[in-house]
Each structure stands twice: as C-alpha cells, then as structure tokens.
Amino acid sequence: MSAEKTPVENLTEEQAAAELAFLAAEIARHDELYHGHDAPEISDADYDALKRRNDAVEKRFPQLVRADSPSIRVGAAPLPTFAPITHSRPMLSLDNTFSDEDVRDFVGSVYRFLGQLPDGSIAFTAEPKIDGLSMSIRYEQGRLVSAATRGDGTTGENVTENIRTIKEIPDRLPAGAPDIVEVRGEVYMRKSDFLALNEQMAAEGKQTYVNPRNTAAGSLRQLDPKVTASRNLKFFAYAWGEMSEMPADTQMGMVEKFGEWGFPVNPLMRRLHSVEDIIAHYKDIGLQRPDLDYEIDGVVYKVDRLDLQARLGFRSRSPRWATAHKFPAEQAFTHVEKIDIQVGRTGALTPVARLTPVTVGGVVVTNATLHNEDYIKGIGNSGERIREEEHDIRIGDTVIVQRAGDVIPQVLDVVMEKRPADAVPYEFPRKCPVCGSHAVREKNEKTGKLDSVTRCTGGFVCRAQAVEHLKHFVSRNAFDIEGLGSKQIDFFFESEDPALQVRTAPDIFTLKKRQEESPLTKLENIDGFGKVSVKKLFDAIDSRREISLNRFIYALGIRHVGETNAKLLARAYGTYEAFVTAMKEAADFSGDAWDELNNIEGIGEIVARAIVEFFKEPRNIKVIDDLVGELKDGTPMPAEQATASNSPVAGKTVVFTGSLEKFTRDEAKARAESLGAKVAGSVSKKTDYVVAGPGAGSKLDKARELGVQVMDEDEWLAFIGG
Numbered sequence: 194m195s196a197e198k199t200p201v202e203n204l205t206e207e208q209a210a211a212e213l214a215f216l217a218a219e220i221a222r223h224d225e226l227y228h229g230h231d232a233p234e235i236s237d238a239d240y241d242a243l244k245r246r247n248d249a250v251e252k253r254f255p256q257l258v259r260a261d262s263p264s265i266r267v268g269a270a271p272l273p274t275f276a277p278i279t280h281s282r283p284m285l286s287l288d289n290t291f292s293d294e295d296v297r298d299f300v301g302s303v304y305r306f307l308g309q310l311p312d313g314s315i316a317f318t319a320e321p322k323i324d325g326l327s328m329s330i331r332y333e334q335g336r337l338v339s340a341a342t343r344g345d346g347t348t349g350e351n352v353t354e355n356i357r358t359i360k361e362i363p364d365r366l367p368a369g370a371p372d373i374v375e376v377r378g379e380v381y382m383r384k385s386d387f388l389a390l391n392e393q394m395a396a397e398g399k400q401t402y403v404n405p406r407n408t409a410a411g412s413l414r415q416l417d418p419k420v421t422a423s424r425n426l427k428f429f430a431y432a433w434g435e436m437s438e439m440p441a442d443t444q445m446g447m448v449e450k451f452g453e454w455g456f457p458v459n460p461l462m463r464r465l466h467s468v469e470d471i472i473a474h475y476k477d478i479g480l481q482r483p484d485l486d487y488e489i490d491g492v493v494y495k496v497d498r499l500d501l502q503a504r505l506g507f508r509s510r511s512p513r514w515a516t517a518h519k520f521p522a523e524q525a526f527t528h529v530e531k532i533d534i535q536v537g538r539t540g541a542l543t544p545v546a547r548l549t550p551v552t553v554g555g556v557v558v559t560n561a562t563l564h565n566e567d568y569i570k571g572i573g574n575s576g577e578r579i580r581e582e583e584h585d586i587r588i589g590d591t592v593i594v595q596r597a598g599d600v601i602p603q604v605l606d607v608v609m610e611k612r613p614a615d616a617v618p619y620e621f622p623r624k625c626p627v628c629g630s631h632a633v634r635e636k637n638e639k640t641g642k643l644d645s646v647t648r649c650t651g652g653f654v655c656r657a658q659a660v661e662h663l664k665h666f667v668s669r670n671a672f673d674i675e676g677l678g679s680k681q682i683d684f685f686f687e688s689e690d691p692a693l694q695v696r697t698a699p700d701i702f703t704l705k706k707r708q709e710e711s712p713l714t715k716l717e718n719i720d721g722f723g724k725v726s727v728k729k730l731f732d733a734i735d736s737r738r739e740i741s742l743n744r745f746i747y748a749l750g751i752r753h754v755g756e757t758n759a760k761l762l763a764r765a766y767g768t769y770e771a772f773v774t775a776m777k778e779a780a781d782f783s784g785d786a787w788d789e790l791n792n793i794e795g796i797g798e799i800v801a802r803a804i805v806e807f808f809k810e811p812r813n814i815k816v817i818d819d820l821v822g823e824l825k826d827g828t829p830m831p832a833e834q835a836t837a838s839n840s841p842v843a844g845k846t847v848v849f850t851g852s853l854e855k856f857t858r859d860e861a862k863a864r865a866e867s868l869g870a871k872v873a874g875s876v877s878k879k880t881d882y883v884v885a886g887p888g889a890g891s892k893l894d895k896a897r898e899l900g901v902q903v904m905d906e907d908e909w910l911a912f913i914g915g
C-alpha cells in the first residue's frame with residue numbers, strides 16, 4: 194500500500210490504475226462491513242480519507258474511472274436475510290464538504306449551474322446530518338404499507354414489520370394526505386438509550402456495541418421485530434421518494450408538512466441565504482452537538498426551492514443540489530475516574546485514564562492512554578511542554594478527549610476551572626503493579642535524559658512479561674528446548690492445573706516430576722501431546738540441564754542483553770558464580786565490580802545498568818536460584834571457550850603491563866580471552882595474574898603489594914601451554 198502515500202500528481206497512469214483497483218475493492222469491503230453488517234473495521238474519518246483519495250486519483254485520470262468505482266456507488270447490496278424492495282426512486286448518498294472553502298465552492302457551483310440568479314437570491318436549508326440509517330417508508334391511502342433500508346440505493350431490505358414497532362413513526366397519515374406518500378428519513382438510537390443498552394449488555398456479560406449508529410442499524414435489521422421493539426428506536430423525517438401529489442414547493446415546506454402529518458422533524462433546521470449565515474449555523478450546531486441526545490456527523494445544506502432542485506438534478510450517487518458539511522474528529526468533555534497502570538509484554542508501565550463513558554465521534558470512550566509519566570505531567574517525548582504548566586492530569590479532573598484518526602482516544606487538556614479542590618498530582622508508581630518488582634526509567638546515553646518509559650525490572654517473574662520471557666527462554670539460541678514452542682508455552686502458561694502449569698523458567702524443569710507425582714492429569718492424554726512426544730519433550734528438557742553460561746545469560750532475557758552481550762559477559766566472568774557475585778556487588782552502581790562491568794569491551798553504561806537492575810530485584814534472584822538448582826551440578830557450565838581448552842587460565846583475570854616483546858598487546862589479549870581468561874586494564878585484588886614485560890611500572894608495584902602472582906612473557910607462554 195506504499196502507493197497510497199505517493200502524491201496524486203506524481204502517480205503514473207499505471208500506478209493510478211492499480212491504486213483505483215485497490216481502492217475500489219477496499220472501499221467496497223468497508224461498505225459491506227459498515228452497511229451490510231453494521232460492524233466497521235475502520236473509523237469514518239479513515240474511510241472518508243480513502244474515498245477522498247479515490248476521488249482525487251479519478252479527477253486526475255478521468256479515463257481510469259472504473260465501472261465499480263466507489264464514486265458512483267451507494268452503500269452496499271441488501272442482505273439476503275430480508276426480502277428485497279426496489280425503490281420507486283433511488284435513495285442516494287450526499288456529496289461531502291469539509292471546510293468553509295468547500296461550502297463556498299458548493300454555493301458557487303449552484304449559482305453557476307443555474308445562471309443569471311442574483312447573489313443571495315437562492316435559499317438553502319441547513320439541518321443536522323443524523324448519524325443513523327436511512328429509511329424509506331411508503332404509505333398508500335394513508336396507511337403504512339412498506340419500509341425499506343437504502344441498500345445499494347436501488348434495492349433495499351424490506352424491514353416493514355420492524356419499522357412498525359417504532360412508536361414515533363405514524364401508522365396512518367391524517368386525512369388529506371396524498372394517496373401515495375414515501376417519507377424518507379433517518380432511524381437512530383438516542384445516545385442515552387445506547388449507553389443504557391450497553392450497560393445492560395455488559396451486566397449480562399454480553400458483547401457491547403460500538404456506537405449508536407451501528408446499534409440502531411443492528412436493532413432494526415433483526416429477524417424478530419420484538420427485539421427491534423425493545424430498543425426504543427427514533428426517527429427524523431427529512432426527504433421523500435414517490436409522491437402522488439406534492440404538498441409543498443420547497444424543502445422547508447415539505448419537512449413542515451411531515452411534521453404536521455405526525456413525523457418527528459428536526460428542530461434545528463433553518464432556511465438561510467448567505468454563505469456566512471450557513472457557516473454560522475454550522476458552527477452553532479457544532480457547539481450544540483455534545484448536548485444533543487443523538488449523534489450527528491455534520492450539517493446538510495440543500496437548495497430550498499424544489500423547482501431549482503429539479504433543474505440541478507443528480508450526479509451518479511448524489512444530488513447536485515445538496516451537500517453534507519462534515520464535522521472534524523470530535524472532542525468531548527469527561528472525567529478521569531482513575532488512572533490504572535498496564536504492564537506491556539516488554540515490561541513498559543503504561544498509565545491508562547479510566548473515563549466516565551462519553552461518546553466521541555460516534556464511539557463510546559471509556560479509556561484513554563496517558564502514555565507515560567511525563568505525558569501526565571504535560572511533557573512530550575523530547576522534553577517539550579505539550580500542555581500548559583499546571584495542566585497535569587489528575588484523578589477527578591475534567592478533561593477534553595479526542596479521537597484523532599480515531600484510533601486510541603487522547604486526553605488533550607485539562608479544564609482547570611473544574612479541577613476539584615482536593616485533586617492531587619498523580620504519583621507515578623515505582624513498583625510494577627503486576628509483580629511488585631521495582632520499576633525504573635532508563636537514562637539515554639546520548640542526551641543524558643531519562644527515557645520517558647518506566648519499566649518493570651522483574652522481567653523474569655512478572656506475569657505481564659512472563660509468557661514472552663518463557664518463549665524467549667526456550668528459543669533456539671537460548672535453552673533451545675525442542676517440542677516446547679510458542680503454542681506449548683501458551684498452553685502450559687495458561688493452565689491452572691498444578692501438574693501442568695509453567696509460569697517461570699524453573700517450572701519447565703519440574704514439569705516431569707510434577708507429572709509423575711500427579712495421578713490425575715497426564716500430559717499424554719491431552720490433545721496435541723501423545724505418549725511419544727511427551728517422552729521426547731521430557732528428554733529434551735533433561736538434556737538442557739547442561740547449558741553454557743552465555744546461553745544461560747542470554748536466556749534470562751535481560752533488557753539489552755542479546756547473544757553478543759551474553760557472550761561478552763560469559764567470557765569476562767567465566768563462571769556463573771563470579772558473574773552473579775559481581776552483579777550483586779555492583780548494585781549501587783559504583784565500586785570495583787561496577788567499574789569492571791563497565792570496563793568490558795562492548796558493554797556500555799545502559800547495558801550495564803539494565804543488568805545490575807535485573808540482579809538487584811530479589812524476585813529475579815529467587816527464580817534464578819531455583820533455575821540453577823535444576824541444572825546439572827547446580828550451575829551453568831563455564832564459558833564455552835574455557836571448557837573447550839581446559840586451560841588453567843579459564844575464568845581467571847589477567848593484566849598485561851609493560852612493553853611486550855613476544856606479541857602485541859591485542860594479540861596477547863585475544864589469546865588469553867580465547868582460553869577463557871578475562872583481561873583487565875587495572876590491577877585489583879580480583880586480579881589473578883599480572884604478565885609484566887620490560888618497563889612495567891605502577892601496575893607491577895600494585896600487583897606485588899596485593900600479592901598477585903606475576904609472570905614474565907615466557908613464564909606466561911609456558912603456563913598457557915605455548
């Protein structure tokens with residue numbers, strides 16, 4: 194879909210054709226979901242953007258307009274569930290306008306089309322665009338005989354029995370009404386009814402609805418009219434189909450007539466002349482929008498005189514005499530009831546505002562992400578202010594929420610006038626709410642600033658992260674346990690059976706024993722496992738009780754510690770014991786152990802911090818101790834190279850000093866490391882050997898002072914075996 198991003202003017206004809214084909218299929222799919230199943234997958238704003246893109250491409254390449262172009266189609270084909278009804282006159286859609294400029298263009302185009310009419314002489318009606326579903330209701334001799342949805346504009350669904358259950362829709366017209374009357378308008382659900390229905394659905398443990406429009410459509414298209422009847426649907430009349438006689442000669446007059454006949458009509462409809470008045474009314478309706486008990490998504494403008502409407506006529510899918518001026522993504526006011534912390538799979542603590550439910554742009558919003566600690570304070574990712582000082586988000590605050598691009602609702606700002614006197618700044622937790630481990634913000638190496646994300650350090654024990662960690666633990670470059678894939682981990686993790694459950698790494702190694710001791714749950718009887726595969730699995734697990742230190746470290750899934758760093762650490766410390774002891778000693782980020790960790794070539798400060806934070810968490814230590822206890826000899830094997838060479842220097846710390854003659858400093862270091870030694874830059878009590886060439890100075894003195902064994906180059910070579 195990268196072509197989508199290419200500016201229309203840069204598209205080649207070939208690209209344009211391909212994109213139009215894609216858009217036709219994609220828009221048809223969304224139409225089907227939205228109109229056919231009342232279950233849209235994307236927001237209206239995103240849908241409208243697809244449509245606009247299609248229009249723009251077609252405008253530049255008119256020769257490419259497809260027979261199935263969304264610009265000439267309306268809605269979606271009726272569902273076969275209902276009998277089809279062919280409309281006596283098509284039910285069309287409306288053209289859209291999005292800006293004041295578009296409105297001027299629309300009015301201008303009407304004047305141009307009609308010609309010779311003085312400015313200000315054409316009246317337009319302006320009325321809210323109700324977000325429901327359009328309906329055509331037919332009366333013959335004053336009696337309701339049928340009702341149909343719009344469908345694809347030509348054929349709709351017969352929903353007569355369901356429409357009859359709507360109390361607001363008269364069953365009979367008063368005497369004097371024409372013989373044939375088709376009243377068209379919008380069936381909708383009130384916001385308050387929608388919220389109440391959803392509450393009830395939730396209380397009954399049923400799936401709740403997304404928004405009033407889809408709920409209204411779903412409620413109407415029920416096979417059982419009793420369900421429709423229970424939903425308290427409403428109606429506004431604003432248009433008509435076939436009429437045996439016209440009772441008025443203006444749009445306004447017609448709607449007034451509908452009102453007289455007993456149909457609900459919208460009280461906000463006005464007749465206006467100038468673009469300025471039209472736009473002012475649009476703004477006024479926009480202001481009233483949050484307080485209306487029904488969803489509207491714009492204001493519809495129509496040429497008032499019906500003779501002029503007739504002259505203007507229709508395009509393929511919409512009248513030339515009308516347009517819908519859409520509202521931008523909606524904002525709404527609501528309260529922050531509380532702030533919860535969610536822990537992601539990587540351990541990130543994300544604050545979420547729990548809001549008093551409110552509909553925003555047609556969708557009920559109950560949560561908004563607050564991203565991180567700084568965002569709550571009003572500080573952006575680069576340290577910039579995103580809200581005014583003091584506009585930090587507090588529990589109890591009234592806030593403005595917006596669905597921009599309509600994905601995750603955002604809290605835009607705080608209404609300070611409404612802040613309760615006792616509201617206190619939110620205190621971001623320093624502990625993971627899931628596992629209780631301490632949570633930290635990392636420091637950015639380059640900027641020296643704190644990272645905006647707060648992370649749980651209990652990666653190894655935290656339930657929020659555990660599944661991912663376990664999957665990592667058994668993966669190919671870690672413990673590499675065959676037969677224990679992602680699916681199996683999910684299964685064992687979710688199991689509530691003590692004989693099957695795996696929540697932490699050591700559980701993997703106790704599984705066999707627990708199985709043996711449990712007379713009830715036998716893994717081999719569970720779907721997907723069989724006798725043979727269970728034996729294989731337990732063999733695979735047992736074979737991994739012997740594991741190299743670098744794999745072991747990598748398997749812990751410490752942040753920033755990938756395979757390379759795990760190898761560096763394993764090589765530097767040689768043994769598990771040495772490694773863990775050093776990490777514990779480095780807990781306060783100072784002292785010899787901390788310096789040595791930072792001295793390891795390739796290990797930077799961020800990595801070093803992450804490792805120390807990990808080992809600082811007693812919960813991690815507990816699990817690691819359990820894990821190690823399950824291994825052969827109660828420890829991972831010393832670093833890989835060391836075991837290979839059986840060298841006397843494996844795991845030892847060596848310092849080279851003075852000018853070496855038999856080899857370069859780099860060569861000496863590489864050689865020593867390949868034998869499993871750790872090469873350090875300075876002498877400390879941890880140093881095992883100092884290799885001193887001619888001219889050695891202070892390091893040699895220090896070694897003598899500490900009683901460290903000193904060798905010359907030849908002795909060293911003999912020691913390591915030539």
Ligand SMILES: NC(=O)c1ccc[n+]([C@@H]2O[C@H](COP(=O)([O-])OP(=O)(O)OC[C@H]3O[C@@H](n4cnc5c(N)ncnc54)[C@H](O)[C@@H]3O)[C@@H](O)[C@H]2O)c1
Nearest residue numbers: 223224227233235236237240286287321322323327431493
């Ligand atoms: N999210 C999705 O996947 C998806 C898919 C398809 C359509 N949609 C949304 O549906 C709408 C497009 O559907 P559309 O083709 O029905 O166009 P439309 O809803 O923009 O406009 C036409 C409709 O407006 C309605 N309407 C309400 N009040 C009216 C009034 N006072 N006067 C005249 N008509 C009035 C009528 O039902 C008419 O059919 C857009 O809002 C679009 O975003 C969304």
Ligand SMILES: [Zn+2]
Nearest residue numbers: 625628649655
């Ligand atoms: Zn945690």
